[in-house]
Amino acid sequence: MNDKTTRRVLILFLLIIAVFVAVAVLSVRNINRSVAASDWVNHTHAVILETEGLRSALYVGDGASHAYVVTGDARDKRSCVEALSDVDEHLQILAALTRTEPSQKEQVARIAVLVNRRSDFIRGVVAARQAAGPEAVRSMLAEDAGQPALKGIQGAVDKLKDDELGLLTERDTASFLQAQTVRWTVWTGVTLDFLLLAGTGWLVSDDIAARRRAAAVLTEANERLEAKVLERTAELASANGLLTTENLERRWANQGLEHQLRYNQLIINSINDLVFVITKATNISRVNPAVVRLTGHETHELIHVPFSSIARITGEGAPAMIDPIPQAMNAGHDLREQRAVIVDKLGREIPVRMALFPLRDRDKVVGGVVILQVVPSAETGKT
Numbered sequence: 001m002n003d004k005t006t007r008r009v010l011i012l013f014l015l016i017i018a019v020f021v022a023v024a025v026l027s028v029r030n031i032n033r034s035v036a037a038s039d040w041v042n043h044t045h046a047v048i049l050e051t052e053g054l055r056s057a058l059y060v061g062d063g064a065s066h067a068y069v070v071t072g073d074a075r076d077k078r079s080c081v082e083a084l085s086d087v088d089e090h091l092q093i094l095a096a097l098t099r100t101e102p103s104q105k106e107q108v109a110r111i112a113v114l115v116n117r118r119s120d121f122i123r124g125v126v127a128a129r130q131a132a133g134p135e136a137v138r139s140m141l142a143e144d145a146g147q148p149a150l151k152g153i154q155g156a157v158d159k160l161k162d163d164e165l166g167l168l169t170e171r172d173t174a175s176f177l178q179a180q181t182v183r184w185t186v187w188t189g190v191t192l193d194f195l196l197l198a199g200t201g202w203l204v205s206d207d208i209a210a211r212r213r214a215a216a217v218l219t220e221a222n223e224r225l226e227a228k229v230l231e232r233t234a235e236l237a238s239a240n241g242l243l244t245t246e247n248l249e250r251r252w253a254n255q256g257l258e259h260q261l262r263y264n265q266l267i268i269n270s271i272n273d274l275v276f277v278i279t280k281a282t283n284i285s286r287v288n289p290a291v292v293r294l295t296g297h298e299t300h301e302l303i304h305v306p307f308s309s310i311a312r313i314t315g316e317g318a319p320a321m322i323d324p325i326p327q328a329m330n331a332g333h334d335l336r337e338q339r340a341v342i343v344d345k346l347g348r349e350i351p352v353r354m355a356l357f358p359l360r361d362r363d364k365v366v367g368g369v370v371i372l373q374v375v376p377s378a379e380t381g382k383t
Helices: 003-071 074-097 102-132 134-143 146-270 289-295 324-331 377-382
Strands: 274-279 284-287 311-313 335-343 349-360 365-374
Touching: 003 074, 003 102, 003 146, 074 102, 102 146, 274 289, 289 335, 311 349, 324 335, 324 349, 324 365
Parallel strands: none
Antiparallel strands: 274 284, 274 365, 311 335, 335 349, 349 365
């Protein structure tokens, strides 16, 4: 997988993780809010139930007190006392439930004042009935404004209940919206993750397809290269065969040339004429054994020595003439049957006939061969 695709896949996986984390955080937050809304709903139901319980217990206590005044039955008295005890308990629970809600707390406090006032009146009636009999409470009952008091308590209780029902509706709506938000968040996250996973799968599939195409192209290129290598190998093998043949032919030619040179050398060394090989500057570069025998000079004493220091032309007017050897070398002309003398190691001059033959390399004179023949003494005497 190439670097570009790898980076894209990593980015998509990071996005999937980010979406998953965001969905988890939002879901937990919405669930907490939903739980809080549910707790508020339960709290509202509890306030409503306690309010209804308070009202019922107060009515039971008020009714039991009237029954006790009429009958004087202890059971009625006990029912009244228990109902008033329930009223106090309901008031305490309501106060605890509404202690964090200023509006409801104020209403409960107002209800508590009215209810405590009515409870004190009921307890007073019961105590008077128990102490002085029914005649003692007639005036109290006659003066009782019970119905208006109960109506006031009823109105306050209804007001609190209506407020709680309004809050219940509001909190039910909030709880429903929270649940909807949780569902939409989860489904949105799942959809995004699915799309991102699908995109990741597509990238991986596309990369695999590209790798397969590249492998196919590489295989085809390798096949072409192998064919070219085989073709080139065949060409190299053919060229190697030709080169081997050429090397053999060249070696045979070199061997033939060496043999020819050796034969030439043997021929030159075997003749009695003096043979000098000179450079274009007329310096001696090679001599045959006849030169050494006649002059007494060793070969190394003659190499690189100017030819004019060993031999000179002695024809008519020779001392005044310019040396014809350099001129012939420059012009590339032969010199034949030239009278000359050669000086041996003891300084004696020996008359000879000289011939010069320039040596050429591609029409360029690079040296020459000088052949000296010793003139017989009889011929010398005639001259």
